[in-house]
Amino acid sequence: MNRRIFATILGIAFCATYLAGTTAMVGGLHDTTSSLAASFDQGPVLVYTDGDFANSRVGGDLLPENDTSFIAFCFANVTLTDFNSRTLGNVYAVSVYDPDDVLGLNMTDESLDTGVWVGTQLADIMVSKSISATTNSRYMLNRGGNMTIVQVSALYSEGSIMPDDWLLISRESMDALRPELEGDYSFLMILDSPIPLKEQPFYVKDTSLTPTSGVVGFFERGIYQVEQGLWGIILMSGLMTAILVYCIISIETEYSAPTIRILRGVGASREYVIRVFMFKALFITAIGGILGTAMGFCAASAISSMSSLANVMTFITPVANLRSVLLPFLISVISGAVGGFWPAMKASRMFVARRNDA
């Protein structure tokens, strides 16, 4: 192997290095992010069909089995009116079914022993509207044409997971406000389950699962967004890489143009000559592709590994999958094939033109 061919292989190898290194790095970013995110406990998970709970519905017959700890909620957006005709709209009334009494409010049969609970923030809002929010206060709750009367039993503070601008009522009151629910629920909160949530009966079409602690999901999805941008850059650069490989191989083939003309002169057919130089081009690009993929993977691993020396702590590991291994190889081989075929065809045709001229 002479130096020119070695340099050609090296040039193609660098092109493949770029593709392999970047593909492995971006793939690794995705895989490592998702596996690390999955290791975090992101709190109870909400199950719903619409982000507006008033429109969300989960079938009552689809509630989880006994080994799953959950709380089921019914939600209504109501207008609250006191008996002095003072009104507060956009009040969120919620009934709670807590079979394991996780909240400690004894809502195991969806009734409240102590009646109706008002969140402290809701109480503040009511007071700002001159509506009394003390215990034993009575209100009318109105939703569309449906109405029910409730009497406040207590206030609940901001310490629990539930927002403190809700009004907790009994299921009976909720059925009066939303008779169309018919035993269904607006959303569930799954606290603990040995069964994967996507295998549970409540996970049907249009059901969404959202952890109540969103920071890990934020960064996971944020990194996936970056990934899309990086794939765009890889695509753009991959195109240029393919053109470069074409250029490199076409140099090599054009260098052999005199040889091609000699071969044609001694009687070789065009197809034979093109085949020979195609094989040569494919061989060079295959070797270069393999070397480049190896170099790319090593470069990506080196950067990831050595970053700790620069006090940059990272969890990324370049990933080896079909995409990061085969894609650079295929791009260089295909580009090389074109780079070998086209100049060889041109060179073999040129000889024919000259012979015809003679």
Added chain:
Amino acid sequence: MKSKYPVLIITLLFLIAFCARLVPLQFSDLPYNIDGFPLARISEIIISDGALPDPGNYGGLLAYNMKLPVFPAMLAMFSLVLGVEPLPLLPYFCALIGSLSVIFIYALAMSLTKNEIAAFSAGIFAALSGLFVYVTTAAMKQLLAITLLCFLLFLYTRRRDWRFRAGMILVLVILPFTHHLASLIALLTFSFALVGTAFRRSEHHVRTTKEFILDAITGPGILLMSIVYYNSVSLEIASEVINANDIMLLASVSILVAVIARMLSITVQTRPWFFLKGKNKKVTFASIFDEKVLVLVLGIGVLYLNARVHLFTGAQLTSDALLRLMFPYFLLAIVGLMGFNVLRYSKFSQRHLVVGMFLAPLTIMVFSALRGLDLFGFMLAYRSYNFIDIPLAVVVGVGIAYIIGKLSMLSKQHDFFKPLPTFVMVIFIVTCAAALPLAYNSQDAFDVQEVTYDYELQAMEWASEHTDNVYTDQRCGDIMAPYFEITVGKNGPWKLRDGGFAAGDVLLASRDWTVEGAQMYPFGRVVFQEEAFDATMNNWNVCYVGGPQGSEMVVAIVR
């Protein structure tokens, strides 16, 4: 050139090596290195059961070592033949096997260079240099694996004879069941050697496809099957790297190193110090001491840097004692560099094998660095380095032979220089001997205690007989858990420091924890204040005290 006094030289080398490897018996009769205890225990099980045990019935270190049964099986055979229990037999067994590796290295160097001085020097290096003495003395599977590897490499040089090839196949089949890392090293060595011979430009290229396939199958081919075995038994440590990402990374590094192997396997094309101006000359001193010395300097630099900066996260720094003890070794490495260049600039038919032997462990070291500068990478790197001593012995031998050859030519011209060749050989032997202490100063150099004393084992035995659960440090824990088969918590010193014990917990401690500290490798030692230690023991129920004053072993129950 055939050796004139082969039997004499072999006997001499064996005796030197054997004596050097019996030194640990001065400290203790028990195995040198705690890895010997599970191996001895497995041998005892083999003897009592009359068959290889099923790893599924055991856990921890026992199960892991049972999946690589050749060492304990051989120990059991020796024990039965000699009528000595495995545990007391183990140090002598290790010394014997380790000495055999020296003989194989002598034979390998002789087969490669056909030069008696080179072969003898290689043998002396292997017999006396500290790092190789350590790895062929310490009671661990790697000792047997290295010996088998040396034998395998010797057989490889004679593989054209079908008898040697048959022997090679037999050893290749045994090697994966001896040690995983050695199998990987062998796989890479033979693969690189194959790459070095498979191209037209090499003088000794493999001319026929049949020969190429035969070398591929009876070399790397057999060793590849070991991956299947390791995967099937979920071999610990191996399972850490048998995944797509790590296999791809190792393959990538191997491909790039294979290119280097190809380039190094042919006679060097560039002149020495090619980036400086100069003329092409015959093999001169500049050839011998060329730009590759920079690689050596880089390696030393990395070692020195790790003494100041944590290169491997979580691992310890290189100690100053290690740097001091390594100094003679560095001098020998320079001689080895000269020898390597002699091989590169001259017509040498087996260069591909020497190149393969060097590049295989370097490949794994590069792989471990690229995989991540963490504890696993650190362990992989330093374990792989042990295998570099085999080719290093060969090239050191060549280097010494070159120096002595030049001096001999000089002495023919001037009588004044007549004693110089002998003088050089003496200096060489003294330098090798000066490198020997590195084998037996693990505590200073690596902050690891290799010696286990009788009184320590007695205390562990007593504790295991009287309780099912005990807390202690990492060193004692790694002995007790496999050898006495009890549940051991190896975080005893941390619990003692942080007050994390509950009433009823049992602690096996040593008064040495107040002086040397409790060994918690690789996290460093935990040293206790003597007053605090005594006060704690006074508050607990001390059930056992044994050992020399100042180093007593204590078994205490937390109140």
Added chain:
Amino acid sequence: MMLLKSKNIVGLILCTLILSASVPMLMGIQNTPQTIFGGDMVAVTQVNSSTKLNVSMLDTIKSEPNVVSASAEITCFSVVNDQPVLIRGVKLNDFLALEGGELVRGSVGNPERFAVIGSTLASKIGLDVGDRLLLTGSSNPALFQLEIDAVYSGRYSEDELLVSLPHARKMAGLGQDAVLFIRVKTTNQTALVETLEQQEQAVVVTTPGGIVTPVNTEITDEERAQQQLAIRYLDTAQFKATNGSYVSIFVQEGSNSIRVVVTTFIILDGALAFIGSAAIISRAVIERRHEIGIISAVGADRNYLRKLIMRDAFVMSIVSSLLGLGIGYLILIFIEDRGLLRMFGESIHPMINAQILLGMFVASVLIHMASALMIEKMLSRVKPRELMQETEKLDREVDAPPLNIVLGMDA
């Protein structure tokens, strides 16, 4: 001009385009987490998760004569409609004054209970005034049902959702009166630091340039390094989630990971540009090898050839770098205008300024010239005759002495 051909220039344009189209975008990606927290303001932040800032410090800061405006904020991270959304807990009036922003639609009736959505975010996730959404907690489990009160337009935060401080505290698990940082627009940063030094609380002041000044504290890296080791080896998921420090380390390491990926891209981009340039220029030279061989044969020396090649390469480099930068600039503007690239819910703003453009131009020219120099050096070693035909280099194997001779022994 021997080498000056349109196809060569096009090739070099492509090499420049690799750098000009990707590097500003990559630097923008790297810069995005910084802009999330401070924008171009000075940020006064807590030292670690155990010592919180008190919102009362806001009044102290605002009373300083050099402070133009200040906003006490809590940054939370959540997912809305499967999109990562940055939630900013603010006092709305302070925030609007600091950002110079305004409500373009809707109004806020209750300053303690509101949700104001940035105009870009509103169009991305399809929410507007009057729509209700589910909002979950950040590092602390929580849930809210909020109704969009207004849409906001401003300089930086149009990808964000603004909520009240009490809501944000619940999301972040902060106590009453606690905030995470106070952003300050000031005419005198030094005076601000002096003011902060006079009060007791330990804080960290970060300038827009990223310079960190601890005030009334000393930050140690050892504790942080230990926590980073623990986050790797601990396997209790719940422990990780309930300890804010560990979550913040996950966040930091995520940003570091992006930085590592971006660095990889930039390094490989540079290498690719170099290789590409070398390939294009060597192609141009090889196409003219006969002419070069003839010139050498009739007496042209190496210096002459060098000047010839370098002159042509320089002209090609200048032209292609200018054109490549121009095309790359247009591509970046197109991507930014359409908000095609996003990260953590925020649009990525490519870093384009005169310095970066000049830097890329110089880098591009240097890369082209370095590759031309490399080609020229390789060419200078080849004899004129060899330029016109292929020759094989002889193997040195036959010249090498046998090993036994070198070792000074007889065969």
